[in-house]
Amino acid sequence: MNIIQALLIGALVLAAIAPAVSAEQENIISDTAPIGAVSQSMELPELPPRDAFDEILQRPLFNTNRRPEASDSQATAVSARELRETWRLTGVFMVGEEQKALFRQRDGEGHRLLTAGMPLDDTWMLNEITPEGVLMDSGDEQVRLDLLEPRDTESVASRAEPTETEQADSEVRRLDERAREAVEQLQQDLQTTRDERNE
Numbered sequence: 001m002n003i004i005q006a007l008l009i010g011a012l013v014l015a016a017i018a019p020a021v022s023a024e025q026e027n028i029i030s031d032t033a034p035i036g037a038v039s040q041s042m043e044l045p046e047l048p049p050r051d052a053f054d055e056i057l058q059r060p061l062f063n064t065n066r067r068p069e070a071s072d073s074q075a076t077a078v079s080a081r082e083l084r085e086t087w088r089l090t091g092v093f094m095v096g097e098e099q100k101a102l103f104r105q106r107d108g109e110g111h112r113l114l115t116a117g118m119p120l121d122d123t124w125m126l127n128e129i130t131p132e133g134v135l136m137d138s139g140d141e142q143v144r145l146d147l148l149e150p151r152d153t154e155s156v157a158s159r160a161e162p163t164e165t166e167q168a169d170s171e172v173r174r175l176d177e178r179a180r181e182a183v184e185q186l187q188q189d190l191q192t193t194r195d196e197r198n199e
Contacts, residue, residue, distance in 0.1 A: 003057045004050075011047070080143040083124055089134055089145040099129040 090111075091102035103120060104111045114126045120136065124143075128135040133146040162170070 003053075007053065080141060083120075083136065083143055084145070087120065087145070088149070089147055092129055092131060092134070092147055101126060101129050101134045 086105060087103045088106055089101060090104045093100055093102075098115055101114050102111065103114065112120060114120060116126055116129055119125045123138045124136045125138070126134055127137040127142065132148075133144055136143045136145060
């Protein structure tokens with residue numbers, strides 16, 4: 001049922017339950033008031049034009065914030081990537097018998113303490129809590145946020161191959177290290193031989 005129909009039904013109900021003038025009341029009114037006053041009091045007031053109700057229609061009665069629900073075209077869904085960029089899971093713990101998850105905004109502005117079934121924001125709801133992380137649900141997709149986030153491995157994966165000069169320098173360093181180790185070993189052997197001869 002749309003709002004217009006509801007308003008019309010409401011007007012009809014008001015007209016039906018408007019105080020009916022009983023016979024006794026009619027006698028009292030007729031004794032004390034002129035006939036024109038009685039007929040005027042029984043008329044319904046004239047309704048304002050329909051566009052006067054537009055603001056009322058924009059504020060639904062049963063929404064907690066008295067704002068219309070966002071349509072699919074207006075809703076800006078937060079993707080899994082945006083969720084990870086905005087929120088970080090910083091703790092999972094027990095309070096009595098209840099599991100709780102602590103989230104912190106990456107920009108440091110806010111934090112939330114949630115139990116399973118509670119919303120993190122307009123899009124994501126905390127679905128499940130485990131000792132290692134949580135499962136978030138947006139209705140369309142599910143995302144797992146781990147308590148211990150992996151380090152940024154992109155820099156390791158995107159390292160450039162060493163140039164020929166860098167490879168040559170690396171080989172020279174390895175050879176120098178081996179030569180140094182060989183010299184130290186020879187010096188130890190020489191010292192051992194000298195010590196044996198002196199005995």
